[in-house]
Amino acid sequence: MFDDSIHERVEGGYQLKPVMPAIRKITKGAFRRRLTFDEKVAIKESADPAVKVLEEDLLASSFVDLDFQPLSSGLDYLIGVGILAPERKAQLLQDGTPDEQ
Template structure:
């Protein structure tokens, strides 16, 4: 196989080209995590606020999350639900970004 700059990178040692290798690719971001992993991202105070809320919308969103087979951070219903939690004061501003940050390998679905 000959050098192809689209898939190879040159190996240079001491200023001298020594060959080439396949480019390393960054791992894809983890955007699907387990329901349990997602629950662990909430603080105790947030969980208590969700559990004790009399708001039926909060209860429906909680039930929907519990019934999910996994959490998909690209799912618009999830993002809308978290925005609702923020609008009623369950989540502080900025928490949605923290809660939906890329998952870790330990949180990933089908590890």
């Protein structure tokens, strides 16, 4: 059965559309743009040494791996100290887009 969402027409019939692999590594700038202005200010103004270490680790990276467990743990920490709302973790870790590579 033909389904426009997963098939494409080709000469002589149909074929599955190519599936693009999920983008799980993005640039530091792309990750930073995912943060709101208020979140960035809260991170910058925090006196918490752990928050500073998380920020420094991100800045020292050459890219952001959205599957990197310490990143996930760091976001949990930011949620715990009230810098991020709980729903932001999933938003920040969603698959990247081609322009975020």
